[in-house]
């Protein structure tokens with residue numbers, strides 16, 4: 001999916017979180033959205049993906065050269081973020097069966113294969129509520145990375161992961177990023193070192209005349 005912004009800005013009440021963003025995000029690119037805590041990284045990701053309405057400017061989407069309306073962007077989007085909730089009252093298998101009904105997996109990735117890729121075999125029939133925070137994060141990432149979606153948003157992807165989990169993330173993001181438009185918000189170099197582009201939110205917070 002190609003995302004093109006022109007003069008994009010978002011304001012909450014009187015505060016501009018960012019403004020004046022004119023940029024194209026192309027398929028096959030991975031962009032790290034950087035900035036200190038509270039700078040507006042999540043707000044920018046959510047505005048770029050159409051989940052928040054911009055206050056100013058425009059954002060347009062195309063897939064294979066065809067325009068996509070903002071209300072149809074969720075069909076093309078896979079998203080992992082600390083604030084996205086899992087259906088914790090389901091077992092892992094039930095959650096995957098439910099989730100993949102509306103967000104199918106990439107071709108050749110079965111539920112069994114995904115459970116193996118996430119190293120969650122022992123949790124197959126366990127309630128997700130009982131998972132450790134690292135297991136939940138691997139689950140969120142596995143669902144996003146292996147979704148059949150051309151737009152991939154990763155908000156602070158190594159939250160709650162230990163060193164083994166970070167290595168797991170790095171391996172699987174590399175394995176699944178080809179051809180996608182990847183936007184990643186981060187403060188942690190190990191999360192975004194592979195990204196070929198960077199966007200510093202604070203560059204879009206300078207006062208304008």
Ligand SMILES: Nc1ncnc2c1ncn2[C@@H]1O[C@H](COP(=O)(O)OP(=O)(O)OP(=O)(O)O)[C@@H](O)[C@H]1O
Nearest residue numbers: 012013017035036037038039040041042043044185
């Ligand atoms: N719905 C909202 N209404 C009002 N203000 C909001 C809303 N969402 C976020 N903000 C404010 O926007 C600013 C940017 O928040 P945001 O979560 O985008 O930052 P961030 O860079 O992702 O932060 P962090 O690194 O801590 O996750 C903060 O001051 C936050 O309080």
